[in-house]
Amino acid sequence: MKTLTIKLWRDLGQMRAQVATIAVVVAIGVAGFVSMFSVHASLQGARDALYRDNRLGDVFASVKRAPLHLRDRLGALEGVAEVKLDVVFDAQIDLPGVLPPVTGRFIGLDLARVHAARQGINALTLKRGRWPERGGALEALVSDRFAAARGLNPGDTVHAILNGRRERVHLVGTAASPEYVFASQGGAPDDQSFGIWWIDRDRMTQVFDMQGAFNQLSLRLDAGARLAPVLEQVDRLLEPFGAIGATGRDKLLSAMIVDDELSQLKVMGTVLPSIFLAVAMFILNVVLSRQVSTQRSQIAALKALGYSDGAIAWHYIQLAIAIAGVGTLFGLVLSVAIGKGMLGMYDEVFRFNRLVYVTSPWLVVVSTGLAAAAAATGTWAAIRAVVRLRPAQAMQPPAPPAFRPTVVERLGLARYLSTGAMMVIRNFERRPLRAAFTVTGIALAVALQISGAFWLDAIAHIVDVQFRQVQQGDVLVNFHRSVPVQVVRDLERLPGVMDAEPYRVEPVRVRANGRVEDTALTGLLVDARLMRVVGEQRGPVAMPGQGVVLSALLADALGVRVGDRLALDFRLWNRAQAEVTVVDVVHTMFGKQLYMGLEAMNRLARDGDGVANAALQVDPHQMAAFWAAVKAAPGINSVFDKAGTMAAFNQTTSRNMGVFSGILTLFAVAMAVGIIYNSARISLSERAWELASLRVLGMTRAEVSVLLLAELCGELLVALPIGAALGWALASLMMHLMSSDSIDFPVIIEPSTYGSAALIVLAAGLASALLVRRKIDQLDLVAVLKVRE
Numbered sequence: 001m002k003t004l005t006i007k008l009w010r011d012l013g014q015m016r017a018q019v020a021t022i023a024v025v026v027a028i029g030v031a032g033f034v035s036m037f038s039v040h041a042s043l044q045g046a047r048d049a050l051y052r053d054n055r056l057g058d059v060f061a062s063v064k065r066a067p068l069h070l071r072d073r074l075g076a077l078e079g080v081a082e083v084k085l086d087v088v089f090d091a092q093i094d095l096p097g098v099l100p101p102v103t104g105r106f107i108g109l110d111l112a113r114v115h116a117a118r119q120g121i122n123a124l125t126l127k128r129g130r131w132p133e134r135g136g137a138l139e140a141l142v143s144d145r146f147a148a149a150r151g152l153n154p155g156d157t158v159h160a161i162l163n164g165r166r167e168r169v170h171l172v173g174t175a176a177s178p179e180y181v182f183a184s185q186g187g188a189p190d191d192q193s194f195g196i197w198w199i200d201r202d203r204m205t206q207v208f209d210m211q212g213a214f215n216q217l218s219l220r221l222d223a224g225a226r227l228a229p230v231l232e233q234v235d236r237l238l239e240p241f242g243a244i245g246a247t248g249r250d251k252l253l254s255a256m257i258v259d260d261e262l263s264q265l266k267v268m269g270t271v272l273p274s275i276f277l278a279v280a281m282f283i284l285n286v287v288l289s290r291q292v293s294t295q296r297s298q299i300a301a302l303k304a305l306g307y308s309d310g311a312i313a314w315h316y317i318q319l320a321i322a323i324a325g326v327g328t329l330f331g332l333v334l335s336v337a338i339g340k341g342m343l344g345m346y347d348e349v350f351r352f353n354r355l356v357y358v359t360s361p362w363l364v365v366v367s368t369g370l371a372a373a374a375a376a377t378g379t380w381a382a383i384r385a386v387v388r389l390r391p392a393q394a395m396q397p398p399a400p401p402a403f404r405p406t407v408v409e410r411l412g413l414a415r416y417l418s419t420g421a422m423m424v425i426r427n428f429e430r431r432p433l434r435a436a437f438t439v440t441g442i443a444l445a446v447a448l449q450i451s452g453a454f455w456l457d458a459i460a461h462i463v464d465v466q467f468r469q470v471q472q473g474d475v476l477v478n479f480h481r482s483v484p485v486q487v488v489r490d491l492e493r494l495p496g497v498m499d500a501e502p503y504r505v506e507p508v509r510v511r512a513n514g515r516v517e518d519t520a521l522t523g524l525l526v527d528a529r530l531m532r533v534v535g536e537q538r539g540p541v542a543m544p545g546q547g548v549v550l551s552a553l554l555a556d557a558l559g560v561r562v563g564d565r566l567a568l569d570f571r572l573w574n575r576a577q578a579e580v581t582v583v584d585v586v587h588t589m590f591g592k593q594l595y596m597g598l599e600a601m602n603r604l605a606r607d608g609d610g611v612a613n614a615a616l617q618v619d620p621h622q623m624a625a626f627w628a629a630v631k632a633a634p635g636i637n638s639v640f641d642k643a644g645t646m647a648a649f650n651q652t653t654s655r656n657m658g659v660f661s662g663i664l665t666l667f668a669v670a671m672a673v674g675i676i677y678n679s680a681r682i683s684l685s686e687r688a689w690e691l692a693s694l695r696v697l698g699m700t701r702a703e704v705s706v707l708l709l710a711e712l713c714g715e716l717l718v719a720l721p722i723g724a725a726l727g728w729a730l731a732s733l734m735m736h737l738m739s740s741d742s743i744d745f746p747v748i749i750e751p752s753t754y755g756s757a758a759l760i761v762l763a764a765g766l767a768s769a770l771l772v773r774r775k776i777d778q779l780d781l782v783a784v785l786k787v788r789e
Helices: 003-014 016-053 070-075 111-115 144-150 201-207 227-241 253-294 296-304 309-349 361-387 391-395 419-430 432-470 485-493 552-558 598-605 620-631 642-696 701-738 751-777 781-785
Strands: 059-067 080-086 088-094 102-109 125-129 138-143 157-162 165-176 194-200 213-221 475-483 497-512 515-524 533-535 539-541 548-551 565-570 577-586 593-597 611-618 636-641
Touching: 003 016, 003 309, 016 253, 016 309, 016 361, 016 642, 059 227, 070 080, 070 227, 088 213, 088 620, 088 636, 102 157, 102 201, 102 636, 125 144, 138 144, 144 165, 144 194, 165 194, 194 201, 213 227, 253 309, 253 361, 253 432, 253 642, 253 701, 296 309, 309 361, 309 642, 432 533, 432 642, 432 701, 432 751, 475 485, 475 620, 485 497, 485 611, 497 552, 497 598, 515 552, 515 598, 533 577, 548 552, 552 577, 552 593, 565 598, 593 598, 611 620, 636 642, 642 701, 642 751, 701 751
Parallel strands: 102 194, 138 165, 515 593, 548 577
Antiparallel strands: 059 213, 080 213, 088 102, 088 157, 125 165, 138 194, 157 165, 475 611, 475 636, 497 515, 497 565, 497 611, 533 539, 548 593, 565 577
């Protein structure tokens, strides 16, 4: 074995504690990078395979009612390869043994094509049971995620209110659809309150009086076909029939949620590992700087024996790469555990045919290269000056630093401080770069903890705003067709209903400054209390008697401000057109939305005073009687149970974010320990002779420890407020990178989050200080004082 190789193994053994802490920091960076991008690749691969195998459409459109003979005209459009026309309606479902009704989306299934294995676009995957049969009982498939959440099995029977008629539905199997990888009624994952049901298309058209008609279409485009011209042609063709607006696959709710999640994984896999690898590079630089400085005489001897500068430099770079290699190996193993855990959580939210964790070889190569590059960069900065010294010069100890009075001494404040305090201040000022690096590293650990924990604050804020401030009602109901406002008032006669407010939601096209947006216009009572518009900074916003209120996202997309005029095109019913004035812009969290007073909206729409939605406030002690009455009301098409949705949301999203926050907390602790422990160990090795001398002069172990650890304490106290500011900045950066044109979440960080982050890092610092204190107690005074000056 070569001499330098023997020295390499000996150095690693002597530095084993520091090697372990640095390797852990490297491992976390590697694990974060590999696991995030592996999960990204696994999700993307599963998504692409599902879309390809099940032939997910490229264009989607909803229409009020259009004739089937449009199929040929749609198929003749340039770029269109395949057409699928569906009948889709939401309905109220009464599950046995379940108190509140749930909402089901019923879709007509062409059984002839299914049994001939020619499903075409948006093909279903049968998970359990069999396909429905024609004739006799009304048979159905249900989305397998909903079936699992509700304990439904083939052979079970439920009741549904279809077009105002109570029908018995026989469940014969479960299925998954590429259209509903993420099935949601209001944007939040809720497999217990919302399910997809497929029944015979002929029965569907009979029940909903849709013979010879459709209300939803999907198109598959030719390879290379341009999307925009197709959307324009489809809109033009469907406009007379109340089209809501054709969109590409990227605007499909399920696809949007999956795409947003993939984007967030890329952000997380880039930002967080970069922090850890940068910290590892800094620690290696400091540790090896001290290692090289203590081995000057060994370097001189090696030079005198004929070893070149390059060989000696490569030896120390190998030392750093060995440490990084240990961290990389541990990180790759850790990445598998983290990645599979994350993929398991995604499997509870998304439904793919096959979701398997896979680590691509390029990720292993890139992560190894990044870790090695970080190690080599940090090492070269530490050794480049020493390895260039000539042997005779390297044999001599380094020139002592030039000391001068500190700022505190020059200001005349030294007389107010103890000798120990002055020693700490002098050490800070005479090594400012090292102190700055240590403070920065500790601050980054605090910031990392905050950036992980703030998601829980953000979710709590979202729940508070959406479910307690915006939707103050307990239940939202939707009628099968528009009803007079008085019918909504009649809902107050239902058991337990204390108040009922109508509201209206209609699809519209908005035009301003040459820009066009398809969105929804919500009409609310001027004095609405149960369904309101709430601004992030302003709180509840009253509806004006005239004019329209825009969400900030929509105002930015259209380039309008208060006082500007908009053109509104109602897409349904009379398809009225009107111009309105923007009277307010409100910063809401979700979507490009418009709001206006209900009466003003009805005047503009010119289709009467009917509404199809209502918000209800219900006495919680009479919920059982209320739900029984709702199930018996044939006019109610679907319901939204706020309490049930909140419970499901907290069960899934909050739990998953709690796990994510816990992982980042452990990572932050590991980073803090790595930085603080190594900084303290280096200070101890540099000041061992000084501390031993003080011990000989009569100072106790505790007094000597205070001199060293007070410096660490000062760095911690300086780092905490900086870390709080960096935490807010990092959270803001991540939120900005993850934002989309439909989400505008604010950065909400509670004081308790700052406090817990500070306490966790302080605890990590205390643990590191105790480890170093043991080393101080174990100092061999005689051996330390024998060190040659």
